[in-house]
Amino acid sequence: MEPLMRIEPPGEKALGILRRDAKVISPSVMREYPFVLQKASGVNLWDVDANRYLDFTAGIAVMNVGWNHPQVVSAVQEQAKYLSHGAFLDFCSERPVQCAEELVDFLPEGLDRVYYSNSGAESIEAAMKLARHHTGRNYFIAFHRGFHGRTYGALSLTAGKTIQRRSFGPFLPVVHAPYPDPYHPPGGDPGTCDADVVAYLEETIFRTEVAPEEVAAIFVEPVLGEGGYVVPPPGFLPRLRRLCDEHGILLVADEVQSGCFRTGRFLASTHAGVTPDIVCLGKAIGGGLPFGVTVASDEVMDWPPGSHASTFGGNNLACAASLAVMDLLRDEGFGDRVTARGGYLLQRLRELAERHPIIGDVRGLGLMVGMELVRDRSTKEPAREERETILRHAFERGLVLLPAGESVIRFSPPLIVDEEDIDTGVDILDRVMEGF
Secondary structure, eight states: OOOOOOOOOOOOOHHHHHHHHHHHHHHSSSSSSOOOOEEEEBBBEEETTTOOOEEEEEEHHTTTTBBBBHHHHHHHHHHHHHHHHTEEEESOHHHHHHHHHHTTTTSSSOEEEEEESHHHHHHHHHHHHHEEEEEEEOOEEEETOOOOOSSSSHHHHOOOHHHTTSSOOOSSSSSEEEOOTSSSOSOGGGHHHHHHHHHHHHIIHHHHHHOOEEEEEEEESSSBBBTOOHHHHHHHHHHHHHHHHHHEEEEEETTTTOOOTTSSSSSSSGGGGGOOOOEEOOOOGGGTTEEEEEOOTTOOOHHHHHOOOOOSTTTTTHHHHHHHHHHHHHSSTTTHHHHHHHHHHHHHHHHHHHHHEEEEEEETTTTEEEEEEEEEEETEEHHHHHHHHHHHHHTTTTTEOOOEETTTTEEOOOOTHHHHHHHHHHHHHHHHHOOO
């Protein structure tokens, strides 16, 4: 459906709410656009001034089954009649048990113990504590440009922007390595960047910064999210898996953004044939409600009762929403449709790149697609200001997108997006990018 822009945003109602927002909301909270959302459905968003937008963000990859899916709404409403909180910390109720049983059916064999929290960041915190408890080791390894959350442990792993870390240290003991980005290969060769990164871990980090027997876990995004929607070479995760196995290090997959069929499979890590020791989920698994899940094997999740818990983790409303989401994801052919739509989006964006030299790279997996803008295709100088202008002009025409990395536009629409929606969005971008 074409966007319907009744007035140029932001309208008077939006401006009034934004002025109120500026007076009472923490200034740490970013607003990408002067956008005041009133309602949403499927792949469409409406602001308070009755403009209708085409959404290519899914609420930062949260609304994978579409905004306000009737099945999810109904499940939450029905559950609220009986039990919302549930005090799962102290008492058992069936809905969280059922949710865990159904979730592990989506996962590789052996990932069969579930811990509930309230967000992706909390799921990371739980994984860090669990890794330390299970291994008896203190250090962690993560990757440059990675984003794992803003709570202290998650922020210690995060190394994307200095603004996210400035004035908040000291952090937990985390050593960072380059992420294997074929467009910006750390060793200079796109064909060997996965091997180069693992060699850096072995030959530099393990020899000069921390001994491998002190490392509890390596945290990795199977597809880099906030850092630029980067798909690593297919050999990267298997190499990382072998390295962890060699040194008794746990491999933790942060699937908070890439999970729940965002890449065409329930877990992005399974594209590489790799089973992590711990998986962290959030965002889409809650269907719009705050929800985080940390999953491991029975062997790894060996902490005793009382060692870690959450007042609201596993609340019945979130579990009901998650069950509805999983029911929709279980539909035969769901992943294949995501793969097909993602392939079509990549095709359309590559056609766009043929007409607009500001597009340096287009990459993605499923409907997790990045388009990197550059001022010069030879030097690959980031086109930061140009990206912000393009995003703003697209928004004014009714297309909602988000940035990632230094100069990447990310495409993470609801997974129910169809080819007509994709054509509409790409055509808007085509018009906006004329002259760049």
